[in-house]
Amino acid sequence: MRSFPLLSLALALGLSAAAPTNGTKSTGADAAEASAHCFDNVYPSLDYSPHPTGIPYTKFNETKEPWASVNTPASNVTKPKVLLAQAACSPLTADNPSSYWLGGVTHNGKSSFLNADQGDYSTFRNVVTDFGADNTGKSSATTAIQNAINRGPANGNGRNQANNGYGTTGQPAIIYLPSGTYLLDKPLQLYIGTVIVGDAVNPPVLKAASGFSGDHIIYGKDPRQYLNGGTINFYIGLKNVVIDSTAISPSTGITLLDWTVSQATQITNVVFQMPNYSTGHVGMRTGEWSGDQGYNSNIIINDLTFNGGKVGIWASGQQWVFKGIKFNGCTTGMQLSANDVVVTSSTFQNLGTGIEASGIGGSLVVIDSTTSSIGSFISSGNTYQPNGIVLENIKHSGTTVYMNGQTLLTGNVDDTWYRGNAYPTPGSGAHAWIPNGQKGTTPRSATLLSGNNYAAIAPPTYKEYSSSKFINIKSVSGLPVYGDGVTDDTKNINAILAQYAGCSIIYWPAGTYIVTDTINIPPGTRIFGDAYASAISATGSNFYNPNSPRAMVKIGNSGDVGVAQISDMLFTVADVLQGCKLLEVNMAGAAPGDVGLWNSHFRVGGAKGSKVQTNCGGSPAQCKAAWGLLHLTASSSAYIENMWGWVADHDLDGTNGQVIAVGRGALIEATKATWLVGTGMEHCTLYEYNFWNAKNVYTAMQQSETPYWQGPNGYAAAPAPWSDNLIASDPQFADCNGDPYCGMAWFERINSGSSNLYLYGGCVWVFFNGGVNKDCSGDNCQKNAIEIQGATHTYLYGTNVKAVERMIISDGGAAVATRADNGGGWGGVIAAYLFNT
Numbered sequence: 001m002r003s004f005p006l007l008s009l010a011l012a013l014g015l016s017a018a019a020p021t022n023g024t025k026s027t028g029a030d031a032a033e034a035s036a037h038c039f040d041n042v043y044p045s046l047d048y049s050p051h052p053t054g055i056p057y058t059k060f061n062e063t064k065e066p067w068a069s070v071n072t073p074a075s076n077v078t079k080p081k082v083l084l085a086q087a088a089c090s091p092l093t094a095d096n097p098s099s100y101w102l103g104g105v106t107h108n109g110k111s112s113f114l115n116a117d118q119g120d121y122s123t124f125r126n127v128v129t130d131f132g133a134d135n136t137g138k139s140s141a142t143t144a145i146q147n148a149i150n151r152g153p154a155n156g157n158g159r160n161q162a163n164n165g166y167g168t169t170g171q172p173a174i175i176y177l178p179s180g181t182y183l184l185d186k187p188l189q190l191y192i193g194t195v196i197v198g199d200a201v202n203p204p205v206l207k208a209a210s211g212f213s214g215d216h217i218i219y220g221k222d223p224r225q226y227l228n229g230g231t232i233n234f235y236i237g238l239k240n241v242v243i244d245s246t247a248i249s250p251s252t253g254i255t256l257l258d259w260t261v262s263q264a265t266q267i268t269n270v271v272f273q274m275p276n277y278s279t280g281h282v283g284m285r286t287g288e289w290s291g292d293q294g295y296n297s298n299i300i301i302n303d304l305t306f307n308g309g310k311v312g313i314w315a316s317g318q319q320w321v322f323k324g325i326k327f328n329g330c331t332t333g334m335q336l337s338a339n340d341v342v343v344t345s346s347t348f349q350n351l352g353t354g355i356e357a358s359g360i361g362g363s364l365v366v367i368d369s370t371t372s373s374i375g376s377f378i379s380s381g382n383t384y385q386p387n388g389i390v391l392e393n394i395k396h397s398g399t400t401v402y403m404n405g406q407t408l409l410t411g412n413v414d415d416t417w418y419r420g421n422a423y424p425t426p427g428s429g430a431h432a433w434i435p436n437g438q439k440g441t442t443p444r445s446a447t448l449l450s451g452n453n454y455a456a457i458a459p460p461t462y463k464e465y466s467s468s469k470f471i472n473i474k475s476v477s478g479l480p481v482y483g484d485g486v487t488d489d490t491k492n493i494n495a496i497l498a499q500y501a502g503c504s505i506i507y508w509p510a511g512t513y514i515v516t517d518t519i520n521i522p523p524g525t526r527i528f529g530d531a532y533a534s535a536i537s538a539t540g541s542n543f544y545n546p547n548s549p550r551a552m553v554k555i556g557n558s559g560d561v562g563v564a565q566i567s568d569m570l571f572t573v574a575d576v577l578q579g580c581k582l583l584e585v586n587m588a589g590a591a592p593g594d595v596g597l598w599n600s601h602f603r604v605g606g607a608k609g610s611k612v613q614t615n616c617g618g619s620p621a622q623c624k625a626a627w628g629l630l631h632l633t634a635s636s637s638a639y640i641e642n643m644w645g646w647v648a649d650h651d652l653d654g655t656n657g658q659v660i661a662v663g664r665g666a667l668i669e670a671t672k673a674t675w676l677v678g679t680g681m682e683h684c685t686l687y688e689y690n691f692w693n694a695k696n697v698y699t700a701m702q703q704s705e706t707p708y709w710q711g712p713n714g715y716a717a718a719p720a721p722w723s724d725n726l727i728a729s730d731p732q733f734a735d736c737n738g739d740p741y742c743g744m745a746w747f748e749r750i751n752s753g754s755s756n757l758y759l760y761g762g763c764v765w766v767f768f769n770g771g772v773n774k775d776c777s778g779d780n781c782q783k784n785a786i787e788i789q790g791a792t793h794t795y796l797y798g799t800n801v802k803a804v805e806r807m808i809i810s811d812g813g814a815a816v817a818t819r820a821d822n823g824g825g826w827g828g829v830i831a832a833y834l835f836n837t
Contacts, residue, residue, distance in 0.1 A: 339360075
C-alpha cells in the first residue's frame with residue numbers, strides 16, 4: 001500500500017539549455033522555473049469538482065422543432081434509378097492533385113438552428129479568397145486570418161464577442177488556409193467552434209515575424225470561458241499546418257500554441273518548427289493558466305512533429321494519450337503533469353530528456369516508441385511520481401528510467417516493464433508494491449499488430465484525391481439533402497450512399513441532418529464532415545422501442561468486409577428516444593483502418609435542436625434519451641480514434657438542467673480486431689464500457705465519468721430507469737442490496753467470454769452524488785469501478801480512479817483491488833493488473 005500527496009511541488013528536474021549529450025541526465029539552471037511555472041498550477045486537486053455552465057444561445061430559430069414535426073423533402077428517388085446510377089459509377093482511384101480538395105468542393109454548410117434574421121452565416125471561410133490574407137510571407141496576414149475567425153452572421157455580432165447569442169453549438173467556423181506562408185505579427189485567438197484546416201498537400205506555414213508582439217503565436221483556449229477553465233472548451237480543431245518560430249531569437253520566451261482544451265477537440269498533422277535547443281521556445285502548452293482557468297480534460301493529442309525548442313510539449317491536465325508524436329532537437333521532449341498518460345507510437349531523437357515526468361501523480365504508460373541520441377528517456381525528481389510506470393516495446397540506449405537520483409532501468413524494453421502498485425500474479429488477487437520495477441510478459445494478438453507494434457492509423461486527409469473525387473451530399477441532382485435541422489433527409493442520404501459507395505468520398509457540409517430511420521453505410525463508403533458542425537440527428541417512432549432498439553447509423557451488415565471510414569462527424573438525437581442505438585458497427589476491414597472512425601463524437605442533450613435539452617431537467621425516468629451510444633458487434637473489426645461519447649451533464653447553449661438517462665456507453669462484442677485510441681464515454685446509466693465476449697481488443701486511453709445524478713441523494717439507483725429493458729449483457733446490480741454507492745454505472749465490465757484484451761490507461765472520475773454541484777462526501781463517492789468475471793488473457797496497465805472505493809472486482813468479488821491499497825494520483829493507481837494471463 002502506498003498513499004502519496006497529489007504533487008511534491010518542490011521536486012522537479014530542470015531543462016538543460018545546451019544541446020543534449022547522449023547518456024546524460026537532465027538537470028540545471030531551469031529547475032526553479034520548471035517548478036514555479038509548471039507545478040504550481042497542475043491538474044486539479046483532490047477536492048476539485050467541475051462547475052460547468054453553458055453559453056447563452058438566444059439567436060436561435062424557435063420554429064424548428066424536429067421532435068415535433070419534420071419536413072418532407074421535395075422529391076425522392078426509386079430503387080431502380082439508384083441501381084442504374086450505381087452501375088455507371090467509376091471506382092475511386094487516387095489522382096494525387098497539387099492542391100487540397102477542401103478548397104475546391106462546394107461549401108453550402110449552415111448553422112442549422114441560427115435565427116434567419118441574423119443573415120447568411122458562412123461556416124466555411126477561405127482566408128485568402130474571402131478575407132484577402134497574404135500567403136506569400138511578404139506582409140502580415142494576422143488581421144485577415146483573425147477576421148475570418150471572428151466573422152459572425154451578416155446582421156449579427158462577431159464570434160469574438162462575449163455572449164454574442166450563438167451559444168456553444170451555433171457558431172461553427174471552418175477556417176481554410178491554402179498553401180503558402182502567412183506572416184504573423186501578433187497572436188491568433190481561436191474560439192469554441194473554430195477549426196483551422198490547412199492544405200494537406202502543401203501545408204501552409206504560420207510564421208511568426210522577427211518582431212512578433214506577444215508570448216504565444218496561437219491561443220486555442222476560448223478567452224470567453226475564463227471562469228470555467230479549459231474543461232468546457234469543446235469543438236476546437238487545428239490540422240495540416242506548420243507553426244514556425246525560427247525568426248524569433250532562441251532565448252526569447254514564446255509558446256507556439258496554447259492548447260488548454262478538452263474533449264471533442266482535435267490537433268493533428270501539425271509541425272512545430274523552433275530553433276534547435278533554444279532556451280525560450282515551447283511548442284505546445286496546456287494548463288498554464290492559473291487556478292481553475294488552466295484545468296482541462298483532453299483525451300488525445302496525435303500525429304504531430306516538434307523540431308527544436310526548449311520543450312516540445314509542456315502539458316498539465318487530467319489525462320491524455322499522445323500518439324504518433326515525433327520529437328527532434330528539443331532540449332526536453334515532453335514535460336508532463338497529469339493523472340493518466342499514455343504515450344504510443346512516438347519517436348524521440350536528439351534530445352536531452354525524453355519525458356520529464358515529475359508532475360505525473362498517477363500513471364505513465366509508454367508503448368511502441370523509439371529513441372535515438374537522447375539522455376534519460378523518462379526522468380523524475382520525485383520517487384513517487386509517476387506513481388505507476390509501464391513501458392512496453394521500447395527501443396532505447398542508455399538510462400531508460402531515472403527517478404530522484406536513482407537509475408531504475410537501462411536499455412531496451414523488449415516486452416513489458418512496470419513499477420508501482422501491481423497485481424502481478426494472475427488469479428491470486430495479491431497486491432504488491434514494486435518500487436524498483438520488474439519485467440513482465442504481454443503476448444499480443446497478432447491480429448492487432450503492424451509489425452511488432454499495435455496498428456496506429458493517422459486520421460485520413462484524403463490528400464491523394466482531387467476535389468473531383470468528392471460528392472457534396474447536399475448537391476446531388478434529384479436527391480435533395482438539406483441538413484437544415486428540420487427536413488427528413490433519411491431516404492436521400494441512403495440513396496446517395498448506395499449510389500456512390502466505392503466511387504466517391506462523401507463530403508457532409510456543416511448542418512444537422514435529421515433522420516427518421518437507419519442510415520446504412522455500405523462497403524466502399526468514405527465520409528468526411530465539417531468537424532463538429534456536421535451532425536446526424538435521430539427523431540421519430542422508429543426509435544421508440546427500448547426492447548427492440550434500432551441503429552441510427554449502421555456500418556455494414558454481419559459478414560461484410562470492406563472499407564467504411566467516417567471522419568469529423570457528430571451523432572446525436574433530436575428527441576427522447578429510448579430505442580435509439582446511435583451507432584452500430586458490423587463491418588470488418590481487410591486491414592487496420594479500413595473500417596474506422598476519427599474525430600467523430602456522440603452528444604445526447606445539452607444543445608439546441610433537441611427536445612432533450614429543454615425537457616430533461618427532472619427525473620431520469622422521464623429522459624431515457626437513447627438506448628446506447630456505440631455497439632461493436634461480433635462480426636466487426638474497427639479502428640476508432642478520438643471519440644467522445646457525451647451524455648450531457650450541463651446545457652452547452654443555456655441554463656437548462658440535464659438529468660439524462662442514456663442506457664449504455666460502448667458495448668464491445670467484437671472478436672476479430674478492435675482498436676480504441678483516445679476514447680471517452682461519460683454519464684451513461686448502466687456502464688461506460690462493456691466487453692462482452694470480446695476478443696482481440698487494444699485500447700489506449702479510456703476516460704469516463706459516472707452520471708452526476710447517481711449515488712446517495714440521487715434520483716434512482718442503477719439499473720433504474722432501465723430495469724425493465726435489460727438485455728443479457730447488461731449488469732443487474734443484484735448484489736447492491738439497495739446500497740446507493742453500489743447502484744452506479746460501471747466504468748468497465750469484462751465477462752467470462754472475453755479474452756486477449758490489452759487495456760492501457762483507463763480512468764474513471766467521480767465528482768458528484770445526486771446531481772451537478774452536489775459534491776459527494778469524502779473520498780468514496782462510488783463503490784465499484786471495474787468488474788472482471790472469468791475473462792482470460794486480460795491485461796490492464798495504468799488504471800486510475802477518483803473517489804471510487806473498489807477499483808477492480810474479479811470473479812464475484814473474490815479478488816478486490818481497492819483504492820486504499822493503491823493510493824496515488826487522483827485517488828487510486830494500479831500500474832499492472834494481470835488477469836488469467
